[in-house]
Amino acid sequence: MAMSGDHDAASDRQFGGRIRRYAKVTSTMGGLAARVAGERYLGWEIDRGKHAADLRQALGGLKGPIMKVAQILSTIPDALPPEYAEELAGLQADAPSMGWLFTKRRMAAELGADWQQKFSGFGRDAVSAASLGQVHQAMGLDNAPLAVKLQYPDMHSAIEADLKQLKLLFQLYERYDSAISTSDIYDELSERLLEELDYRREAMNMQLYQHMLADETKVQVPSHIPELSTNRLLTMNWLEGQRLMAFLETNPDQATRNEIAKTMFRVWYVPFYYYGVIHGDPHLGNYSIAKDHSINLMDFGSIRLFRPQFVAGVIELYKALRDNNRDQAVDAYERWGFVGLDNEAIDVLNMWAEFIYAPLLENRVRPIQQMRGGKEGRDLAGKVHTELKRIGGIKPPREFVLTDRAAVGLGSVFMHLGAEVNWHELFHELIDDFSVDALAERQRVAATKVGLPDNLIAPYSG
Secondary structure: OHHHHHHHHHHHHHHHHHHHHHHHHHHHHHHHHHHHHHHHHOOOOOOHHHHHHHHHHHHHOOOOHHHHHHHHHOOOOOOOOHHHHHHHHOOOOOOOOOOHHHHHHHHHHHHOOOHHHHOOEEOOOOOEEOOOEEEEEEEOOOOOEEEEEEEOOOHHHHHHHHHHHHHHHHHHHHHHOOOEOOHHHHHHHHHHHHHHOOHHHHHHHHHHHHHHOOOOOOEEOOOEOHHHOEOOEEEEEOOOOEOHHHHHOOOOOHHHHHHHHHHHHHHHHHHHHHHOEEEOOOOHHHEEEOOOOOEEEOOOOOEEEOOHHHHHHHHHHHHHHHHOOHHHHHHHHHHHOOOOOOHHHHHHHHHHHHHHHHHHHOOOOEEOOOHHHOHHHHHHHHHHHHHHHHOOOEOOOOOHHHHHHHHHHHHHHHHHHOOEEOHHHHHHHHHOOOOHHHHHHHHHHHHHHHOOOHHHHHHHHO
């Protein structure tokens, strides 16, 4: 009976937490929905900029996946009105951490009441706090420095609450603006967010990256400590380094900035073009810069595996734009998963693709363009949006979500660095010997060597 009572009390607390979260998220998203609907259907005049700033502030105060969803949405072309996208892009993953009493309870739940005896030291204050959990620095029994990533409680319920509100927001937005069909975007975000809750899966992703980047000498990938890890706790060796913005405050010279940009390019795109794998979150908190200017890659929750044909489509579209070959562009979009595209839709997609691919198409040293954060990117996004509405909208394939997010996120990193690089040469180093069969074989070998379970191998077989 006592166990049943404890279970009921815990269930009541979880239910109460879900109700409170529904109320907070519903209020936040409901405010956006009401104002946008009022503007569209009732002719209300609203200050979008002010409301978007209010929305950012409200979401920034909510721990959990809604903040991550907002960040992702801000990088998807036309998923939200531009005022909202700009504000949400500024949301930072570093939020106030939970206190020591919370940490002790959560650690005991994962490793048992004697958990402190399994470390020779454990930092009381989190060194970083993000949307799904927080990280503490600790020392192993051998005095090796460790990073301990601890998930917040009841995150599955939090994600369910947030995703229900996100679906309502998407439905409202499609009634307001028909440029983009959001159903596949919603499915992709849902699946990726739920995957991020499984820290054993993230440990597998870490092993996969160790395999894929084994020949890259300028990147460090941590190793997880199985006996100090669970589904909701991930312990790994500590990698010492500086965050990008702190590093830039040291005023590194141009050559150093360029070398770091080249390393970042390879760290993200060797896995993609050789193995069909992308790290979907180049957020500034997910890597650091070591003293030798190599890259510490530290977060492996937002990882996407792709069909070889999808990767082939990315390269095919580059060649189509380079050679002005319309039929090849159509074939590339079909490999990506676009269906039912007419000539007008292809023209609009090419308009956007030419902007995104521009640094790769020009065989010269140049900075990255200002992406969506600069005037050129905003102006083009507005033009693309207008044209998409005029032709009745399109439905982006779900694989597009993380590839676009990675490209835009890396573009932001390269702009922070002020890098001036021959992106064309870097790209060709990766694609000149590309073949679908070779990629599929590397995927098979990687899956076997790392010992990926069936639910991780499945994307390789498509």
